[in-house]
Amino acid sequence: MTSVALDNLSVIYSPGSQVLGSVTLRVEPGELMVLLGPSGSGKTTMLRALAGLLQPSEGDIRFDDRSVLDVPPEQRGAVMVFQEHALFPFMNVAANVAFGLKMRRMDSAVIRSRVAEALAAVQLAGYEARWPGELSGGQRQRVALARALVIQPRVLLLDEPLSSLEPSLREELRGTIRTLQQQAGITMIFVTHDQTDAVAVADRICLLMQGRVRQTGTPRSFFERPVDSEVARFFGGINFLPGIKRGGIVETSLGPLEVVATDRPDGDVLVTIRPEAVEVGRNGHNNLVGSVESYSFQGLVARCGAGISDTQLQLTVPPYQRFRRGERIVLHLPRERIHLLPLEP
Numbered sequence: 428m429t430s431v432a433l434d435n436l437s438v439i440y441s442p443g444s445q446v447l448g449s450v451t452l453r454v455e456p457g458e459l460m461v462l463l464g465p466s467g468s469g470k471t472t473m474l475r476a477l478a479g480l481l482q483p484s485e486g487d488i489r490f491d492d493r494s495v496l497d498v499p500p501e502q503r504g505a506v507m508v509f510q511e512h513a514l515f516p517f518m519n520v521a522a523n524v525a526f527g528l529k530m531r532r533m534d535s536a537v538i539r540s541r542v543a544e545a546l547a548a549v550q551l552a553g554y555e556a557r558w559p560g561e562l563s564g565g566q567r568q569r570v571a572l573a574r575a576l577v578i579q580p581r582v583l584l585l586d587e588p589l590s591s592l593e594p595s596l597r598e599e600l601r602g603t604i605r606t607l608q609q610q611a612g613i614t615m616i617f618v619t620h621d622q623t624d625a626v627a628v629a630d631r632i633c634l635l636m637q638g639r640v641r642q643t644g645t646p647r648s649f650f651e652r653p654v655d656s657e658v659a660r661f662f663g664g665i666n667f668l669p670g671i672k673r674g675g676i677v678e679t680s681l682g683p684l685e686v687v688a689t690d691r692p693d694g695d696v697l698v699t700i701r702p703e704a705v706e707v708g709r710n711g712h713n714n715l716v717g718s719v720e721s722y723s724f725q726g727l728v729a730r731c732g733a734g735i736s737d738t739q740l741q742l743t744v745p746p747y748q749r750f751r752r753g754e755r756i757v758l759h760l761p762r763e764r765i766h767l768l769p770l771e772p
């Protein structure tokens with residue numbers, strides 16, 4: 428299994444416009460790292476640099492601690508599945524999937540069985556003789572995935588591999604990718620702008636914004652310990668209140684809140700608590716009385732806005748729990764769920 432390291436990697440397409448700035452990241456052997464970020468943040472650019480399709484302007488890329496900057500793409504052992512999942516239009520599905528194995532001059536019986544296995548893994552058994560033009564977007568995407576998996580590369584780079592699939596197939600294929608990656612021990616970098624896909628599939632997530640790494644860590648760490656409010660917002664955080672911390676208490680517009688003593692110094696802070704961490708009902712400390720200002724049913728949960736003096740807190744409740752606007756509501760903010768962020772200017 429192969430480790431991948433980026434060291435202070437910068438990419439400039441044209442003078443004055445830096446698309447990636449000093450990216451440093453290490454992907455452990457056999458790890459599934461999700462590269463997450465909004466559109467235009469530089470995700471595809473980073474994959475292209477890893478695959479050897481573009482030369483960085485600064486920094487180094489190492490596979491197993493050896494620089495690969497001078498290694499041509501076809502010898503790096505990194506295979507990239509493109510966002511636009513280009514298949515060879517003049518080859519049928521079987522030939523598309525077999526392509527990489529033929530290039531490696533493998534025995535044709537072995538090729539046939541590996542191709543059948545890969546197509547079965549992406550649920551396209553029986554599609555061998557179809558032409559790319561006869562497939563849906565999602566099916567083409569799965570053929571492209573099979574074509575990469577079949578090679579069993581050292582490093583697999585997937586650029587938005589699930590983008591044109593409907594939710595149920597998306598979830599299933601997410602699981603398939605994860606299983607195949609673990610079975611084959613492939614080090615994988617999986618690009619997406621979808622937070623749900625990222626959380627479901629990743630060992631760790633690297634969040635890229637405007638060409639810079641903002642936070643790297645387990646999916647859970649982005650919910651429990653986001654580094655700043657922008658990262659917290661990207662992961663669905665919506666309650667932010669300025670406050671002044673003195674020891675285990677923060678003064679806010681909701682009144683004094685007990686917090687767990689953190690390593691953040693006393694003084695100005697930004698208090699945040701996730702909507703799903705706010706509890707309904709009185710319980711120990713940090714109880715607040717307010718009135719329901721909004722309620723919306725969202726299927727798996729319901730979202731509720733509660734006004735407390737001049738401040739609104741958003742919370743999620745189980746969907747069967749109904750609230751009427753104007754109804755009195757008592758909330759509990761568990762102190763261990765309150766996270767303190769730097770107060771940004």
Ligand SMILES: Nc1ncnc2c1ncn2[C@@H]1O[C@H](COP(=O)(O)OP(=O)(O)OP(=O)(O)O)[C@@H](O)[C@H]1O
Binds near residue numbers: 440466473
């Ligand atoms: N060949 C190129 N020449 C000049 N600028 C480019 C080139 N390719 C990409 N860019 C610019 O670099 C930035 C990052 O592009 P990139 O394709 O890496 O983003 P991305 O994170 O993959 O976005 P998306 O989620 O939309 O695919 C964008 O502002 C884009 O316009």
Ligand SMILES: [Mg+2]
Binds near residue numbers: 471472
């Ligand atoms: Mg892209």
